Amino acid sequence: MRTARIARTTSETDILVEIDLDGTGAYDVSTGIGFLDHMIEQFSRHSLIDVTLKVDGDLHVDQHHTTEDSALALGQAITQALGDKAGIGRYGTAYSPMDETLARVALDISGRPYLVWNAHFTQEKLGELDTELIEHWFHSVAQTAGITLHIEQIYGQNNHHICEAIYKGFARAMRTAVEPDPRKEGMIPSTKGQLGG
Numbered sequence: 001m002r003t004a005r006i007a008r009t010t011s012e013t014d015i016l017v018e019i020d021l022d023g024t025g026a027y028d029v030s031t032g033i034g035f036l037d038h039m040i041e042q043f044s045r046h047s048l049i050d051v052t053l054k055v056d057g058d059l060h061v062d063q064h065h066t067t068e069d070s071a072l073a074l075g076q077a078i079t080q081a082l083g084d085k086a087g088i089g090r091y092g093t094a095y096s097p098m099d100e101t102l103a104r105v106a107l108d109i110s111g112r113p114y115l116v117w118n119a120h121f122t123q124e125k126l127g128e129l130d131t132e133l134i135e136h137w138f139h140s141v142a143q144t145a146g147i148t149l150h151i152e153q154i155y156g157q158n159n160h161h162i163c164e165a166i167y168k169g170f171a172r173a174m175r176t177a178v179e180p181d182p183r184k185e186g187m188i189p190s191t192k193g194q195l196g197g
């Protein structure tokens with residue numbers, strides 16, 4: 001079973017995350033930030049990874065800890081559920097259109113965390129979410145999931161579309177990367193013999 005459950009409590013946030021990499025895209029997300037919930041729900045639905053994510057964070061301070069820790073915990077769960085990564089596709093790429101916007105996401109579950117971010121928001125907020133935290137969310141998930149993650153907004157104007165196209169592209173690229181490849185039959189997809197970084 002490629003599942004994981006992480007409970008993580010700090011002085012800033014109290015988090016529970018459960019995932020099933022071989023799910024159906026069923027989700028139960030509540031971070032206290034509506035727009036962030038909407039994005040993580042898109043991630044689940046389009047990756048087919050089941051995601052339960054409950055965050056009780058210090059939103060009276062600001063949204064930083066809640067946003068960051070939701071991504072750190074989700075990434076940690078992905079790492080735990082993948083185990084030794086035997087038999088997975090490892091790489092994923094998606095072009096993600098949404099109305100006037102086109103985003104591209106390319107990733108490698110390499111064990112080497114890296115974020116290349118080439119997207120720009122022209123609004124300070126999407127709903128209640130500070131848009132500067134979106135890049136930070138992807139940086140954080142890349143760190144704990146061990147993903148080399150390249151995200152590009154090729155074009156687009158509407159900030160909601162830009163953000164949603166990126167999350168959906170990330171979801172579809174992750175779906176490809178975590179999917180078992182029957183031709184690999186339990187092989188570690190690296191000539192190094194490991195994908196631990």
Ligand SMILES: [Mn+2]
Pocket residue numbers: 038160164
């Ligand atoms: Mn939307």
